[in-house]
Amino acid sequence: xxxxxxxxxxxxxxxxxxxxxxxxxxxxxxxxxxxxxxxxxxxxxxxxxxxxxxxxxxxxxxxxxxxxxxxxxxxxxxxxxxxxxxxxxxxxxxxxxxxxxxxxxxxxxxxxxxxxxxxxxxxxxxxx
Numbered sequence: 001x002x003x004x005x006x007x008x009x010x011x012x013x014x015x016x017x018x019x020x021x022x023x024x025x026x027x028x029x030x031x032x033x034x035x036x037x038x039x040x041x042x043x044x045x046x047x048x049x050x051x052x053x054x055x056x057x058x059x060x061x062x063x064x065x066x067x068x069x070x071x072x073x074x075x076x077x078x079x080x081x082x083x084x085x086x087x088x089x090x091x092x093x094x095x096x097x098x099x100x101x102x103x104x105x106x107x108x109x110x111x112x113x114x115x116x117x118x119x120x121x122x123x124x125x126x127x128x
Contacts, residue, residue, distance in 0.1 A: 017081045019073065025049040026069070031060035038063070048072040053083050 031045035045060035046068040057079065059072035078091045086092070 017077070017084055019050065019077050019080060023051050024073075024076075025051055028065065033060070044068060046072045048076050050076055050080050053080055055079050055083060 025048070027047040027049075028043040029045050029047055030041075030043055031039050033039065042063075044063055044065045045058065046065065047056065047058050048069075049056045055076065057072050057076040059068045059075065061071055062068055082089045082091050
């Protein structure tokens with residue numbers, strides 16, 4: 001199976017559990033990764049904690065604090081939804097569906113490769 005909290009990050013879920021600001025603890029910290037001085041001197045990385053569940057999200061996708069706050073809330077909302085609803089969550093169902101699609105695509109690609117290989121072998125036999 002898919003580890004539940006890793007399925008979060010998919011958009012277009014409509015009926016997620018709501019979050020209230022009272023349940024959230026927000027911090028702004030220095031981000032990490034590439035970016036040099038721009039990263040080292042600004043506190044634009046958002047760390048958001050959902051107090052009742054203990055789930056923590058760290059978001060440093062953009063240079064804008066406001067955008068990072070928005071993205072962090074979206075991701076946290078999906079993770080909290082997964083945490084409470086489990087396999088009944090829309091996020092989980094979407095993740096499962098996309099995983100199934102991916103496996104089907106891989107299977108088709110493998111079949112295609114086998115077909116090409118077989119075709120080349122047949123051509124080789126014809127020329128001998």
